[in-house]
Amino acid sequence: MEEKQGAQKVKIGNAEVNVVHPSIFNVVKQRQRIKEKLSGIKHKIGVYSAKGGVGKTTVAVNIAFTLRDMGFKVGLLDADIDCPNLHLFLDIKNAGEPVYPLKPLEKDGVKVISTAMFVDEAKRPIIWRGPMVAKMLSEFLEMTEWGELDYLILDCSPGTSDSNLSIMQLLDMDGFVLVTTPQHIAAINAIRSGMMAKRLGVSVLGVVENMSNGKTGGGKEVADALKCDLFGEIKSSNIFNTASDSGKIPVSEDSEIKEEFIRITKRLISGGD
Numbered sequence: 001m002e003e004k005q006g007a008q009k010v011k012i013g014n015a016e017v018n019v020v021h022p023s024i025f026n027v028v029k030q031r032q033r034i035k036e037k038l039s040g041i042k043h044k045i046g047v048y049s050a051k052g053g054v055g056k057t058t059v060a061v062n063i064a065f066t067l068r069d070m071g072f073k074v075g076l077l078d079a080d081i082d083c084p085n086l087h088l089f090l091d092i093k094n095a096g097e098p099v100y101p102l103k104p105l106e107k108d109g110v111k112v113i114s115t116a117m118f119v120d121e122a123k124r125p126i127i128w129r130g131p132m133v134a135k136m137l138s139e140f141l142e143m144t145e146w147g148e149l150d151y152l153i154l155d156c157s158p159g160t161s162d163s164n165l166s167i168m169q170l171l172d173m174d175g176f177v178l179v180t181t182p183q184h185i186a187a188i189n190a191i192r193s194g195m196m197a198k199r200l201g202v203s204v205l206g207v208v209e210n211m212s213n214g215k216t217g218g219g220k221e222v223a224d225a226l227k228c229d230l231f232g233e234i235k236s237s238n239i240f241n242t243a244s245d246s247g248k249i250p251v252s253e254d255s256e257i258k259e260e261f262i263r264i265t266k267r268l269i270s271g272g273d
């Protein structure tokens with residue numbers, strides 16, 4: 001086949017392709033750099049829904065600490081760049097100006113990185129346009145010294161743009177755990193999120209129904225629509241609010257919640273079996 005003028009050859013996996021548009025070339029190059037940088041991490045999993053407030057951060061934190069309890073080395077990346085919450089759930093303090101390469105903080109054996117470590121957003125909210133959000137996310141991916149990890153869990157922001165698009169384009173990941181509540185509206189948004197991931201070539205590993213009312217609900221709707229596993233349901237419990245508000249980890253506080261997360265996490269790491 002004739003080579004197009006201005007095209008550059010780029011190796012993706014074992015294939016060599018001609019890349020014509022310079023911005024695509026940059027994305028491919030950056031993806032390769034990030035892949036090399038994160039080569040010490042065995043699994044990268046995002047916890048995601050386009051809908052806000054369904055429990056993405058709750059599920060990400062509790063899966064991460066369940067994995068730690070199972071003996072794995074775990075990192076948590078707060079991919080909610082402009083509205084970070086992980087530090088609130090984990091009672092992590094601001095660490096001042098970033099020093100490169102970035103060093104994650106450690107919370108009870110789990111490594112954590114979040115914009116909130118470097119910007120005192122309690123006093124000054126982070127008001128950034130898309131390119132700045134994408135830049136910070138790239139810095140987290142390219143410049144964090146995670147060392148060897150079994151699992152990196154990403155706590156994603158709501159929505160289907162900016163940081164989530166960057167994650168899907170830049171990160172060579174295992175895939176996403178989608179979070180929904182029993183409500184149809186939450187399910188529709190989780191389905192939307194899964195469709196976005198699939199369209200960008202990223203797998204949907206399964207779905208968690210949070211704040212479950214014990215009846216068949218949004219989780220099954222999402223699993224049926226996306227033909228993915230329903231990893232499990234998590235009941236509504238005040239323990240989530242009281243624990244999270246005081247920087248405690250629900251799976252370390254309550255045996256029923258712990259059991260629910262062990263079931264979900266086992267299904268996640270065994271591929272839904």
Ligand SMILES: Nc1ncnc2c1ncn2[C@@H]1O[C@H](COP(=O)(O)OP(=O)(O)OP(=O)(O)O)[C@@H](O)[C@H]1O
Pocket residue numbers: 051052053054055056057058059080085156157158210211212234235236237238240241244
């Ligand atoms: N199963 C549950 N039972 C009761 N409360 C819960 C449960 N799961 C989460 N919550 C509470 O609901 C609120 C929202 O949860 P969380 O912050 O995890 O959602 P989110 O999807 O990450 O939100 P955002 O879109 O803003 O990032 C929190 O106060 C959390 O403690």
Ligand SMILES: [Mg+2]
Pocket residue numbers: 056057058080085155156
């Ligand atoms: Mg959140």
